Amino acid sequence: MADRNYIHGYSSQEQERLVDQARVLDQFIFENIDLSDVDHLLEVGSGVCAQTVLILERYPNIRITCIEYDERQIEAAQQHVLSNPNYSDRITLIHADATDLKLADDQFDAAYICWVLEHVPDPVSILKETRRLLKPGAAAYLTEVAHNNLHLEPHTPSAMKLWQQIIDTQAALGGNANIGFQLSNLCAAAGFDSIQTWPKNMFFDRTQAEHRDTLLNYWNGLIASNFDVLLEQGVGSHEEFNSVMEKVEELRKDPNAVFSYAFIQAKAIA
Numbered sequence: 001m002a003d004r005n006y007i008h009g010y011s012s013q014e015q016e017r018l019v020d021q022a023r024v025l026d027q028f029i030f031e032n033i034d035l036s037d038v039d040h041l042l043e044v045g046s047g048v049c050a051q052t053v054l055i056l057e058r059y060p061n062i063r064i065t066c067i068e069y070d071e072r073q074i075e076a077a078q079q080h081v082l083s084n085p086n087y088s089d090r091i092t093l094i095h096a097d098a099t100d101l102k103l104a105d106d107q108f109d110a111a112y113i114c115w116v117l118e119h120v121p122d123p124v125s126i127l128k129e130t131r132r133l134l135k136p137g138a139a140a141y142l143t144e145v146a147h148n149n150l151h152l153e154p155h156t157p158s159a160m161k162l163w164q165q166i167i168d169t170q171a172a173l174g175g176n177a178n179i180g181f182q183l184s185n186l187c188a189a190a191g192f193d194s195i196q197t198w199p200k201n202m203f204f205d206r207t208q209a210e211h212r213d214t215l216l217n218y219w220n221g222l223i224a225s226n227f228d229v230l231l232e233q234g235v236g237s238h239e240e241f242n243s244v245m246e247k248v249e250e251l252r253k254d255p256n257a258v259f260s261y262a263f264i265q266a267k268a269i270a
Helices: 012-029 050-058 071-082 123-133 157-172 179-189 206-224 227-232 238-253
Strands: 040-044 063-068 091-095 108-114 134-144 151-153 193-204 258-269
Touching (some): 012 050, 012 071, 012 193, 012 206, 040 050, 040 123, 050 063, 050 108, 063 071, 071 091, 108 123, 123 134, 123 179, 134 179, 157 206, 157 227, 179 193, 179 258, 193 206, 206 238
Parallel strands (some): 040 108
Antiparallel strands (some): 193 258
């Protein structure tokens, strides 16, 4: 994917955030994903291999071929993951465009795509190429954002305004922060069969205060990761962003706060 399509940027702080994000959302993402019978997995858009590590830890016999376009993400993955002897012999990292992979047909037992399609202008092309590489009957597992599912209490107008600005800016960059709602249609357009989709709800109030605070802290970092690109696009100002972060901090300290969000997952058969 090109620079202009990735709203979070490629700073070292962002790469660390991706690793932290993977750990925070681990329990939600993998609850309905079963790779226990998979020998060779294709991961599309592997980034810094934050998700890759979680899969390797869960499935000690799995091998993963990772596809990543950006050289900075590849460099980070090589430094922090491929240099680890616990993982290096089970990962093949390929620098390539996911819409045109120079790999043979029908060779992977499953595919995994997480937080990738939201950033690309032509997700169907990626899904078609992914399907080509899967063995007949193999499953592709997709996880994507659906930002309009966010709900906060107490209502925080400045934070919700900024959230909408993030959605709009991502659209202007060629992405889609609500692409999760389209997963079924995209998979069908790519030729997949037996498509299943489901929301993954994260609802936390005072009865689960520790989890709520963890998710609010994660969301805080997610918002901040967009600031540089928003400013480059002429959206908002440092003062406005600082004000929003103060409001979010107030929300985190409120014992009656509610955080609710649902991303979307899909399973489709090649």
